[in-house]
Amino acid sequence: MDYIAEIDRLRKEKNAVILAHYYQIPSIQDIADYIGDSLALARRAAETQADIILFAGVHFMAETAKILNPEKKVLLPDVEAGCSLASSCDASELAKMKDANPGYKVISYVNCSAQVKCLSDVICTSGNAVRIVESFPKEEKMLFVPDKNLGSYINRVTGRNMKLWPGSCEIHDILNAEKVLKMKLAKPEAKVIAHPECNPAVLEISDFVGSTAAMLDFISQDSSRVYIVATETGILHQMSKVAPNKEFIVVASDDECACNDCPHMKRNTIEKLYLCLRDETPEIVLSPDVIEKARKPIEAMLALS
Numbered sequence: 001m002d003y004i005a006e007i008d009r010l011r012k013e014k015n016a017v018i019l020a021h022y023y024q025i026p027s028i029q030d031i032a033d034y035i036g037d038s039l040a041l042a043r044r045a046a047e048t049q050a051d052i053i054l055f056a057g058v059h060f061m062a063e064t065a066k067i068l069n070p071e072k073k074v075l076l077p078d079v080e081a082g083c084s085l086a087s088s089c090d091a092s093e094l095a096k097m098k099d100a101n102p103g104y105k106v107i108s109y110v111n112c113s114a115q116v117k118c119l120s121d122v123i124c125t126s127g128n129a130v131r132i133v134e135s136f137p138k139e140e141k142m143l144f145v146p147d148k149n150l151g152s153y154i155n156r157v158t159g160r161n162m163k164l165w166p167g168s169c170e171i172h173d174i175l176n177a178e179k180v181l182k183m184k185l186a187k188p189e190a191k192v193i194a195h196p197e198c199n200p201a202v203l204e205i206s207d208f209v210g211s212t213a214a215m216l217d218f219i220s221q222d223s224s225r226v227y228i229v230a231t232e233t234g235i236l237h238q239m240s241k242v243a244p245n246k247e248f249i250v251v252a253s254d255d256e257c258a259c260n261d262c263p264h265m266k267r268n269t270i271e272k273l274y275l276c277l278r279d280e281t282p283e284i285v286l287s288p289d290v291i292e293k294a295r296k297p298i299e300a301m302l303a304l305s
């Protein structure tokens with residue numbers, strides 16, 4: 001079976017749009033109607049005229065698309081494609097943290113469940129977190145959930161002192177600064193570029209910190225030829241398209257494994273995309289109440305970015 005041809009036929013027949021994150025496998029990125037970072041994909045989801053949104057990403061991304069399009073069918077090729085950050089933050093625990101910190105605004109990284117979004121004042125992505133945090137007065141008391149690494153990075157950049165939820169991304173958090181320094185010694189001409197979900201030691205020694213889309217922008221405009229890339233491996237596909245003459249070396253987290261392949265993102269395959277579009281399942285279903293409450297902080301984010 002030619003899955004690519006079948007996916008193409010089905011998406012036309014069903015007026016479906018395929019949104020894919022940069023961490024998807026290359027063949028999925030290549031068949032997508034739009035590829036992007038979390039922010040760009042949320043914007044696309046908000047604007048689409050399609051009847052079906054097939055989200056090639058992880059669960060919280062498809063949920064965000066559903067919240068913005070309650071009347072549309074939103075499909076996720078593998079319903080088990082989760083996120084360690086989202087699962088680190090349970091809504092009932094966040095409710096307790098809010099109770100213990102009255103008067104605090106809750107800024108939630110988009111990598112969280114719809115229920116956590118319901119308890120949030122505003123959502124942010126790594127692409128707009130600085131802008132969102134800076135939209136609050138300097139003296140505002142804020143809780144940042146669930147990524148402590150992104151939160152502490154934003155605190156450092158903005159001079160704020162947000163209280164941080166102790167979550168982290170299982171992929172970015174284990175990338176090792178010592179390893180990055182060794183790679184840098186072996187290739188002194190290389191620039192280190194990192195996603196803000198990396199731990200503070202890695203961010204400290206990076207030449208550039210930004211979202212997946214910001215990293216792509218950076219390497220397309222910067223004059224260096226070699227980059228040490230501290231993020232998930234899927235981004236390399238677009239990097240080598242954007243700058244075919246440059247060299248990108250991914251930071252391996254361990255000698256034995258390619259640990260910076262996100263096991264959730266990589267659950268999606270071309271075959272699963274095909275089956276999902278053919279059978280229109282797994283579908284993201286959320287209650288109208290959750291959709292109504294979770295929509296407000298997402299719309300607040302879109303208005304601010």
Ligand code: 13P
Binds near residue numbers: 036038039169195211
């Ligand atoms: P971006 O916002 O850079 O796409 O990051 C999404 C993400 O989940 C990183 O782990």
